[in-house]
Amino acid sequence: MAKQYDVLFRLLLIGDSGVGKTCLLCRFTDNEFHSSHISTIGVDFKMKTIEVDGIKVRIQIWDTAGQERYQTITKQYYRRAQGIFLVYDISSERSYQHIMKWVSDVDEVGDAASLLGWGRAPQRGGRRGARWERPKLLGWRANATRKACLPQPRMKTSGMHQKGSRRSLSGIRPMKSRNGRWGESKGSSWPRSTAWTSMKQVPAPTSTLKSLSRV
Numbered sequence: 001m002a003k004q005y006d007v008l009f010r011l012l013l014i015g016d017s018g019v020g021k022t023c024l025l026c027r028f029t030d031n032e033f034h035s036s037h038i039s040t041i042g043v044d045f046k047m048k049t050i051e052v053d054g055i056k057v058r059i060q061i062w063d064t065a066g067q068e069r070y071q072t073i074t075k076q077y078y079r080r081a082q083g084i085f086l087v088y089d090i091s092s093e094r095s096y097q098h099i100m101k102w103v104s105d106v107d108e109v110g111d112a113a114s115l116l117g118w119g120r121a122p123q124r125g126g127r128r129g130a131r132w133e134r135p136k137l138l139g140w141r142a143n144a145t146r147k148a149c150l151p152q153p154r155m156k157t158s159g160m161h162q163k164g165s166r167r168s169l170s171g172i173r174p175m176k177s178r179n180g181r182w183g184e185s186k187g188s189s190w191p192r193s194t195a196w197t198s199m200k201q202v203p204a205p206t207s208t209l210k211s212l213s214r215v
């Protein structure tokens with residue numbers, strides 16, 4: 001039987017309830033959007049295999065519940081993830097303010113995976129008139145401060161329409177080209193300190209936290 005994949009990545013989506021984690025995942029894996037909000041219970045996952053330069057990369061994405069009451073369960077998945085997507089809604093100041101809490105939760109696990117900020121943009125108007133709303137974050141804090149405290153790189157995306165979701169989750173592509181190597185083969189997890197770090201360019205979680213607390 002043909003090998004199903006060569007490399008496996010475990011990624012995690014975290015963020016407040018209702019910021020659109022499940023929708024981003026459905027858009028990425030099934031190209032679907034669900035307008036109803038059915039809160040995730042505990043954790044759920046979906047997989048997608050993509051091919052990069054002839055290498056089959058299986059991406060296993062764990063979607064966690066944003067609700068506080070599930071956090072004992074969801075935190076157990078942080079350590080096993082090689083990358084964590086921190087999702088917030090750019091139209092919700094509250095979800096942005098909670099970034100500090102999410103960063104701190106990841107920091108608690110010690111050998112933290114890379115953090116990537118992922119802002120969900122609200123869609124305005126109909127399908128034809130859809131446009132990206134200017135992030136409201138700009139009104140809340142000085143741009144420079146905002147840049148300093150959010151995990152890098154950041155991407156703006158939406159589960160509602162396709163913009164950004166594939167590009168951001170397939171962002172593992174640059175990791176290979178910058179490192180010139182892939183991780184271990186099928187079934188084994190990737191050491192976080194190798195390729196993933198070349199993509200992250202993020203301040204260590206602790207310093208991210210410090211800069212957040214200065215805001």
Ligand SMILES: Nc1nc2c(ncn2[C@@H]2O[C@H](COP(=O)(O)OP(=O)(O)OP(=O)(O)O)[C@@H](O)[C@H]2O)c(=O)[nH]1
Nearest residue numbers: 017018019020021022023035039040066158159160
């Ligand atoms: N306008 C707009 N609405 C969205 C977008 N993504 C998700 N939504 C809506 O936001 C609501 C919540 O989306 P979910 O993906 O279920 O949110 P979640 O973060 O997974 O929530 P929990 O499972 O409770 O943690 C749903 O009603 C979605 O239809 C988006 O890009 N634009």
